[in-house]
Amino acid sequence: MIKQDLKKYAKYFKNYTELRLQENRNIHISIVDGDIMGNSSSTSSGLSARVYQSGNWGFASNPVISSRTIKEAIASATKNAKFLQKKEESHQFQLSGNSAESDKDFTTQKKKKTKQELVDFMKTIDAHIDKKYSDISSHALILGLLDMEKNLLTADGSKAYSMVPRANIYAKFSLKKDGKPVELANVMGGFGQFEDNFGNLDEIYQKLAQLYESVKKKAEGVFARSGVFDVILDSKLAGILAHEAIGHTTEADIVRGGSIAGDNLGHKVASELVNLVDFAHHAGDDLCPVPVFVDDEGTKAEDAVLIKNGILKSFMHNKETAKLFDTKPTGNARAYKYSDEALIRMRNTAILPGVSKLDDMVSTIEDGYYLVQPSNGQADSTSEFMFGITEGYQIKNGKIGKAIKDTTISGVAFDMLNTVTMISDDMCWLNAGMCGKKQMIPVGMGGPAIKCKVNIGGK
């Protein structure tokens, strides 16, 4: 139903128009202490049309996909754009961009698991935790699967079909220490369907063993001291820093909204060791967690190099901001549901690896912290950020010490990145991120470990 030839509807386009058919399919299974608390699936599909006329946008959507509803949505979106045209002064300019074509289907080639097999898989992991980790007071497992299937036709000739899946297992362990719970969570999986992510139970058990070791250490943890310290931010934190604190300030609509990045294009905003890229679909030879080949405006997606050797080089654009900034669109226009309009969104945002070894980086710190696992993160237009830290360790005399209890770190990213003195030569991706900006959307975040100075909330 989603994959069909849309060209026959082009004759109904009277202005610049995007027609998108989309289906999102979700599966959610949650097990808490052996009980299945959630076992649900959902399918949401429909079509939308977005029309650009004299500087105004009209948008309309319908959950029913048929020739009639497609024509109605195009007419309704056109009517909405005209409604604004009558009231608003027009810009009278053409949108930037060239046409592109793409057909990418990442459906697994393996035999699909049945719902029973998925539930049994989760029950097996649950039974393993029960048997192996008897001192865990509470544990939760969540399987989350998302398939996003899109089919796009634009008035300037772009045609794009994609089926991009994601599969994650989230595990949370709680221990009681002096009668009080101590918790830690981890996420596994990422790009691809269940069958392409979770073929090997032993890999999952290894990650659960690491989670268990970490929560045991955290139970004996101490409070971090407050103040500015030398720290190593592990790769997950570098990824969330790249996304939240820098990435958002360089989305062109946020730049128009007054972000501090707008004043710093071409200026030094970070140590010359820092390179930061929003990858479209591949980082080197490797496919990224959220590959975008043609975006939801029909633009061929290209990497956006945001920071090169510490200099802020560019912003992320859709067709409209590219025109306003007199540059090319970057393929960052993305929508989550069929009924959402495309907004400027990051895809796979990462700080690039450096040349140092993690052990060498730790050895250079006399009194600081190794921060490993973020909970949530927020940043604003000034690049001031806050990240919750759920796993971290003291560094004393160049060696990893005791675990720390939950804390928060904060700073101004464009200041903090100037304190970066070492970057590790490896990197990993955070494959479960959802970004909220009017709509939620899957994003990839990645990075190496970085040594810098940061403000710790402490107690």
Added chain:
Amino acid sequence: MKTKKMIKYCIDSMLESGADKAQCYINKKKRHELNVESGEINLFRTNFDTTVKLTAIVDDKKGIYSINKEDSDSIAKAVEEVIAIATTSKPDKANDISPEQPPQVFQSGSTNMDANIMYDRLEEFLEYAKAKYPDTIYEQLILAYDKNNKYFMNSNGVDLQSNKGIYGMTAMFTSKKGKKTSSFNYTGFRTQELEKPLQDYGYLDELLQQSSEQLHLKSFPGKIKGDIIITPHCLTEFISYIGHYLGDYYLITGNSIYKDSLNEQIADSQFTLHSRPRADEIDDKKFITGDGFVAQNNTVIKNGVLRSFLLSLYGANKTGHDRALNRSSRWVIEPGEKSYEDMIEEVENGILLCRFSGGRPNDNGDFSGVAKNSYYIKDGEIQYPLTETMIAGNLAELLKNIVNISRDGIDFGSSILPWIQFSDVVISGK
């Protein structure tokens, strides 16, 4: 197929296919939305959608399947799917559906929107804001009208319906002058009619005023244990934290800081927290709970004593406690006696917390984060807006350390909240 006939068909089909208990929830949604980007109204959206959510319980095993289609083929496949999902589950005696209740139809708000009125109100606001706050930029401004027709029926004979129309606005803004940029801030409100200028709703005008002042920032001097006054706008976040600890997950796992505190004093006696989804003073009403009961107003904390957990039917069956009369976030906090100005005067050394950017409190209630868009208070007077200032505390202790609650509150349409002054919070500058 008419909606109610279709729901009956769904329930009968699930029962015929092996379900012991079945329920069906349908929400028919229409949304009209005007969007402002960088100060201009540049997008008008019209969305139609339907949620059809089927729940089946087979031998105490529960499954849920949702689609957004109403045609016969899709419904037939959905029935087949939900039975298959339920069959894969694990038996749990706590799985249940709501018992028979008298059929009711609820009505609230306007059933029709007027795009011209929406446009005129938005344009009026933009003119006002551009004149009064010329340095403020609107990253995102959305004025929407939502119409929802909800139907909830189950195999116990429950037959509830609500028809609601509501306007809502969300605003996200930053002030910028030269190279000085404020932190962004955001707010919103809900209202049944657009009968007054948008800036007169909720806390919008005050926050725009604050944003325009927040271009020249300084850090909090030093590190102290002092007072914080949390604004109504920011209080919503802290109330949601309390709600987490009173909900299903934390109580079922035994990890809630309040698991043994029912009918115990958990907050200062000044503090009374209601959840009032059907109160006259709440514009954005809620009539039906997610598990199929008629929502009723509920007092969660009365004079500091915890009166109710926020458990679903499943959570109640699992823990042995009572089900909450509703689990909506229509919060109303009883006003206190002091004026906002008097509260500021009482603070010797502290901050006015206008936005909190923080990690979620951990299982013990410990929290820390950045005081955003906030002000330093010294000797009873607001001194200057803050940057790079952190606060830390414990949620359970915070509730016991209430000093004052303001007599005035802000009506957001979905909640009515005052300013609350708390003592003994760790505040630290850079």
